Amino acid sequence: MSKAVDPASNKAKTPPTEAKTNSAEDVSKLKADRLKKLAQLKELGINPYPYKFERSHKAAQLHELYKDLEKGSENSDEVVVCGRIMNSRNNWLFTDIHDDSGKIQLFCHKDSLPEDKFNLLKLLDKGDYVGARGTMKRTPAGELSVRIKDIEILSKSLLPLPDSWEGFNDVEARYRHRYVDMITNPEVRETFKKRSLTIRHMRNFLDDNGFFEVETPTLQVEAGGADARPFVTHHNALDIDLYLRIATELHLKRMIIGGMERVYEIGRIFRNEGISTRHNPEFTMLEMYCAYGDYNELMDFTEKMLRYIAEKVLGKAEFEYQGKTISFAKPFRRLRMADGIKEVTGLDVNTLKTIEEARAAAQSLGVPLDKEDSRGHIINAIFEAKVEHTLIEPTFLMDHPVEISPLTKVHRVNQGEVERFELFVYGRELANGYSELSDPQDQRSRLEEQAKKKAAGNEEAMPLDLDFIMAMEYGMPPTMGIGIGIDRLVMLLTDSASIRDVIAFPTMRPVKA
RNA sequence: GCGCCUGUAGCUCAGCCGGUAGAGCACUCGGCUUUUAACCGAUUGGUCGUGCGUUCGAGUCGCACCGGGCGCACCA
Numbered sequence: 001m002s003k004a005v006d007p008a009s010n011k012a013k014t015p016p017t018e019a020k021t022n023s024a025e026d027v028s029k030l031k032a033d034r035l036k037k038l039a040q041l042k043e044l045g046i047n048p049y050p051y052k053f054e055r056s057h058k059a060a061q062l063h064e065l066y067k068d069l070e071k072g073s074e075n076s077d078e079v080v081v082c083g084r085i086m087n088s089r090n091n092w093l094f095t096d097i098h099d100d101s102g103k104i105q106l107f108c109h110k111d112s113l114p115e116d117k118f119n120l121l122k123l124l125d126k127g128d129y130v131g132a133r134g135t136m137k138r139t140p141a142g143e144l145s146v147r148i149k150d151i152e153i154l155s156k157s158l159l160p161l162p163d164s165w166e167g168f169n170d171v172e173a174r175y176r177h178r179y180v181d182m183i184t185n186p187e188v189r190e191t192f193k194k195r196s197l198t199i200r201h202m203r204n205f206l207d208d209n210g211f212f213e214v215e216t217p218t219l220q221v222e223a224g225g226a227d228a229r230p231f232v233t234h235h236n237a238l239d240i241d242l243y244l245r246i247a248t249e250l251h252l253k254r255m256i257i258g259g260m261e262r263v264y265e266i267g268r269i270f271r272n273e274g275i276s277t278r279h280n281p282e283f284t285m286l287e288m289y290c291a292y293g294d295y296n297e298l299m300d301f302t303e304k305m306l307r308y309i310a311e312k313v314l315g316k317a318e319f320e321y322q323g324k325t326i327s328f329a330k331p332f333r334r335l336r337m338a339d340g341i342k343e344v345t346g347l348d349v350n351t352l353k354t355i356e357e358a359r360a361a362a363q364s365l366g367v368p369l370d371k372e373d374s375r376g377h378i379i380n381a382i383f384e385a386k387v388e389h390t391l392i393e394p395t396f397l398m399d400h401p402v403e404i405s406p407l408t409k410v411h412r413v414n415q416g417e418v419e420r421f422e423l424f425v426y427g428r429e430l431a432n433g434y435s436e437l438s439d440p441q442d443q444r445s446r447l448e449e450q451a452k453k454k455a456a457g458n459e460e461a462m463p464l465d466l467d468f469i470m471a472m473e474y475g476m477p478p479t480m481g482i483g484i485g486i487d488r489l490v491m492l493l494t495d496s497a498s499i500r501d502v503i504a505f506p507t508m509r510p511v512k513a
Numbered sequence: 514g515c516g517c518c519u520g521u522a523g524c525u526c527a528g529c530c531g532g533u534a535g536a537g538c539a540c541u542c543g544g545c546u547u548u549u550a551a552c553c554g555a556u557u558g559g560u561c562g563u564g565c566g567u568u569c570g571a572g573u574c575g576c577a578c579c580g581g582g583c584g585c586a587c588c589a
């Protein structure tokens with residue numbers, strides 16, 4: 001065996017200790033069985049939790065290297081593998097271990113194993129980590145195996161894993177004990193690998209396009225840049241309340257003003273809103289800003305980036321989501337909000353000149369209104385009620401009402417509109433981008449309008465950030481900027497129905513004792 | 514926050530009109546050994562989410578509470 005797996009290294013470094021049995025009554029029998037084996041291992045002078053192991057191959061490498069090994073044949077190539085025991089048959093004769101590349105079968109025959117190692121098998125359980133050395137063999141049944149000559153325990157598992165056939169389906173338990181979910185359901189690990197790849201390739205794409213990744217404050221005196229209620233926390237030394245950020249927008253624009261022409265941040269955002277299959281209180285968003293571009297260029301750029309990411313992560317730009325085919329390969333549809341409403345409802349919002357007319361139109365369409373307090377908010381409510389869910393294929397929904405977009409440049413042609421788009425896929429908002437407002441006087445009056453609403457009790461309205469306005473007064477270049485919900489993108493790429501399936505540890509109410 | 518559904522063994526689930534808690538897998542033991550959910554036999558395993566109530570008797574009926582899922586609302 002290699003140096004790292006020399007049996008000597010497996011001797012207990014600390015004196016064997018007896019398993020604690022004083023609380024045995026409240027331990028399940030299954031755990032008690034394992035604690036007994038743990039104690040026996042220690043009595044044999046074996047450290048059940050050794051320090052290091054060096055393998056020669058991962059499971060997938062072996063399957064690739066020996067794919068031509070014929071049924072029933074063996075060779076003398078020696079390999080060293082390690083992983084978690086997930087299944088065994090015939091009294092450990094056939095034992096599957098899993099590593100992060102896949103599974104490999106250990107063939108544990110007494111003729112190949114020293115007696116002490118053969119006896120060690122009896123002290124193993126499903127869930128234990130082991131390392132093993134042996135030669136390659138393919139069983140008559142066709143299963144590539146390692147005929148092991150040596151085996152050692154790398155970690156003793158004390159708790160039983162869920163049944164391998166029925167699986168682990170209890171949704172609450174899967175979220176609360178995600179590690180068990182990941183051990184038992186391999187597709188969960190695949191989802192989080194794809195999440196990682198999504199972020200990696202997003203970074204690569206942006207970096208290759210001359211962007212700098214920057215970091216802006218999570219703790220803020222005023223939480224601005226989006227319509228959302230923030231979390232409040234307290235800094236003791238300063239003795240002030242601070243808010244967790246609800247967007248990175250206002251600081252990233254300050255960096256544009258500071259002269260960094262292309263910046264982005266992939267960061268955690270916190271919004272004190274409801275929880276649903278599409279909302280988690282903390283989520284991850286890309287925000288990206290680029291000087292000298294407008295929203296038309298930004299739509300082209302966004303399409304290219306999403307296409308690139310899908311191709312890198314999935315190997316293709318067209319995929320199934322919840323039974324629908326979604327294509328990032330074809331050019332995305334571009335639809336003006338007014339046209340979308342007209343298409344679905346027949347209503348021409350341009351004929352709505354006042355808030356009263358807008359309210360009447362919404363009522364006649366059966367769109368319930370709550371606190372919408374402007375013509376633009378009502379038009380947006382009509383859109384959300386009637387049109388949004390119809391946008392399955394990727395669609396840039398463009399040219400929103402000015403009232404709902406306080407950080408966006410007014411449309412260069414159409415009065416009452418702004419140069420903004422939201423990207424909808426499967427009826428859900430995935431991204432939100434615009435020609436960034438750069439006129440400090442316009443910005444001041446728009447934020448003053450927001451501040452008035454906030455003072456009137458609208459908790460989602462933006463605060464008046466005077467430093468942000470001052471920054472803009474120094475001069476901000478024409479800029480395009482976008483926010484993309486990473487979690488929702490990963491949902492699409494992994495065909496996940498709930499955002500909790502792409503967040504490893506979603507927010508849960510604690511269980512009371 | 515509202516509505517519907519849901520919580521029984523380590524896992525997956527039965528449990529009818531209220532009558533002493535069940536199965537499969539896993540575990541343990543014995544048998545048998547080249548399997549593909551191995552097989553055969555035996556054993557073991559439960560504060561039925563929590564509490565209160567109705568009842569001679571509650572997993573089952575009622576109320577409250579604690580979690581969770583989905584939908585709505587909020588929002589991205």
